[in-house]
Amino acid sequence: MSSIEVQIWTDGACLGNPGRGGWAALLRKQAHERVLSGGEPETTNNRMELMAAIAALEALRRPCRVELSTDSQYLRQGITEWVPRWQRNGWRTASKAPVKESGSVAAPGRRGEAARGALVVGARPQWTSRKRARGPSRARRRRGPAARMNRIVVLDTETTGLEVNQGHRLIEIGCVELGDRRRSGRHFHCYLNPERAVDRGALAVHGLDDAFLSTQSRFVEVAAELLEFIDGAELVIHNAAFDLGFLDAELKRLDVAHVPLAQRLAVTDTLLLARERFPGQRNxxxxxxxxxxxxxxxxxxxxxxxxxxxxxxxxxxLTTGQSALGFAFDAEAAGAAGKGARMSTQARAAIRITQRPRVLLANIEEQAAHALRLDALDKASKGACAWRRLEADAGDGA
Structure with missing residues (x-):
């Protein structure tokens, strides 16, 4: 078997998903390189990922050994695993919905062959995965504004039990999309057939029983849609290790070379954020x-x-103070607040701070109560009260 002759790196994304998007591919043969790029005014992340690979494969003019590197699980699994099943189903998913990117992968002639990973000229690419790039790779730079998307997907799951290592499976996935810290109106939701029984303890938590779940889709049937929804986004999860552990286990069942989601996408764990902000409290x-x-x-x-x-x-x-204080006050929210109505989280996040807050100093009674409390702490700690030490240090400095 001949060695790899051509190396290809591809990337693609869009602003808004759907929205304006771009794709790029870098082809390298020894010391020679060629960069391809393109875009569409209204498209999706996955279509741009597909177009990058298709254009790169179409650019080959003779039979050769190809290594194609991508950070898109959708692209790799879609072409190598899901396309044959979609083709048998008349370009429909297991839920009978039309495959969104069928126009790219079902095209006739040379383009269709390229999309299915086998050029008419004979090139059959060896597919490899890479971690999502943090730096400005050449292919990534060519995507332009699409690379600067600010999408957040808030994700949660339900399972048959607590331990993924004991063979427990996912039974429900729910996702909410944010753009610029506002709900976009898009969400992903599905119930799953875990092909095993639900533990009694888990059933008491979510109420999803075996009879109901046995009628639902299997994970393999919804994986493509899920990966499309979260592709390129920052994931926000409460106790992320739990949900990611189950998601990675399901994806690894479909592809043993699966790269963990935390290595491909940015992840924010709200449980860790809450513990930092409210230490020692229930979170x-x-x-x-x-x-x-x-x-x-x-x-x-x-x-x-x-x-x-x-x-x-x-x-x-939790994150209002980090980036939301610069927005103008929403007029409708202001009117509701004026009537005594409780503002939503988004309305509170939209308030602009126009002046420094007034600082209130403790009065004599409050200072006396504080001193009594410090006396009690100092006694209980046998003279180790930090406040007392600070007061003593301040007195020495004076």
Whole structure:
């Protein structure tokens, strides 16, 4: 078998998904390089990933050994695994929905062959995965504005049990999309047939029983849509290690070479954020909803999409001080607040700080109560009260 003759790196993305997008490919043969690029005014992330690979393969003019490197799981698995199944189903998914990118991979002649990973001229690419690039690779630079997307996907799951290492499986996935810290209106939600029984303890948490789940799709049937939805986004998850552990386990069942999601996408764990901000306190989703006055009265049982919606509000509240204070005050929210109505998290995040807050100093009674409390702490700690030491140091400095 001959060695690799041509190396190809591809990338693609769009602003908004769907929205304006671009793709690029770098082909290298020994010391020779060629860069291809293109774009469309209205497209999707996955279409741009596909177009990059198709254009690169079409550019080859004779039979050769090719190594094609991509950070898109959708591209790799779509062409090597899912396309044959879609083709048998008349370019429809297992849920009978039309395959969104069928126009790219089902095209006749040379382009169709390239999309399915086998050029008419004989090149059969060896597919390799890479981690999502952090730096400005040449292919990534060519995407232009599409590379600067600011998408966030808030994600939650439900499972048959607590331990993925004991063979427990996913049974529900819920995702909410944010753009520039605002809900875009897009979400992903599905129930799954885990092909195993649900533990009693888990059933009490989410209420999803074996009879209901046995009628749902299997993970392999929704994986492409899920990967398309989260592609290129920052994931926000509460206790991320748990959900990512189950997602990676499911994806690895489909592809043993699967690269963990945390190595391909940025991940923010709201549990860790909450523990940093509220050390020593309960930081469950319910506790945070109560702390931020977020209405979770409909949460009688856990549900992936419901919990993702609640977590969206919690995340915005947790991170409000980081980037949201520059927006103008929303007029409608201001009117509601003037009538005594409770503002939503997004409305609170939209308030602009126009002056420094007034600092209130403790009065004599409060200072006396504080001194008594310090006396008690100092006694209980046998003279190790940090406040007392600070006061002594301040006195020495004076």
């Amino acid at each position: 469950s989703l319910d506790a945070l909803c109560k702390r931020f006055e977020i209405d979770n009265s409909s949460r009688k049982l856990h549900g992936a999409l419901l919990d993702a919606e609640l977590l969206t509000d919690v995340y915005l509240a």
